[in-house]
Amino acid sequence: MVESKAWGLVRHIFDGPVSVSLLRTEANGYCSWHYHEHRWNMFYVVSGTIIVIVDDNNDGKIQRHILRAGDSYKVGPSVRHMFDVVESGQVVETYWTDDGTDVTIDDIVRLAPGGMR
Numbered sequence: 001m002v003e004s005k006a007w008g009l010v011r012h013i014f015d016g017p018v019s020v021s022l023l024r025t026e027a028n029g030y031c032s033w034h035y036h037e038h039r040w041n042m043f044y045v046v047s048g049t050i051i052v053i054v055d056d057n058n059d060g061k062i063q064r065h066i067l068r069a070g071d072s073y074k075v076g077p078s079v080r081h082m083f084d085v086v087e088s089g090q091v092v093e094t095y096w097t098d099d100g101t102d103v104t105i106d107d108i109v110r111l112a113p114g115g116m117r
Contacts, residue, residue, distance in 0.1 A: 006115045007031055007085055010093075019103040023091040025050060026116070030084045033112040036077055039095045039103055044072040048089015055080040080111065 003010040007029025013020045025048055043052055045067045052065045052073045058080055065073050069089070075081045077098070083091075095103045 005029075005031070006113075008088075015105075016102055017096065017100050019095040019105075021093045023093055025083075025085040025089055025091055027085055027088045028117040029114070030117070031082050031114040032110045033080060033082045034108050034110045035080045036075075036095070037107040037109065038077050038097050038101075039107055040077060040097070041075045041081070042072055042094045043067060043075075043083065044092040044094070045069055046090040046092060048085070048091070049087040050089075050091060051084045051086060053082050053084060082112075082114070 001012045003012070008026045009024040011022045011024075013022060043050065047069050049066065049068050052067060052075070054063050054065070054075060055061065056063060056079055058078070066086075067073055097103060
């Protein structure tokens with residue numbers, strides 16, 4: 001299944017205890033500010049550059065992690081985060097839960113919409 005987003009496209013590869021998607025990201029796009037209630041979220045950059053922005057302790061202290069080809073970053077459940085696309089490319093996005101239950105896409109809580117600059 002392919003899903004269109006303001007910042008590019010998502011191709012869902014498979015779902016289950018681990019869910020994997022391939023993102024095609026467009027420069028100057030950004031995803032929604034959000035968190036996942038139960039899922040871990042990992043970004044692995046195949047090409048291009050993104051900045052993963054996180055509020056690790058949900059205390060307003062924002063951290064920015066620049067990811068280029070070959071880099072990855074994990075975000076835990078309930079951690080507010082988003083990504084900002086610096087250079088168009090491809091990103092593998094992986095989700096899983098601590099207890100190994102099937103990943104459900106509906107555990108996302110969006111706090112602000114994504115878009116393009």
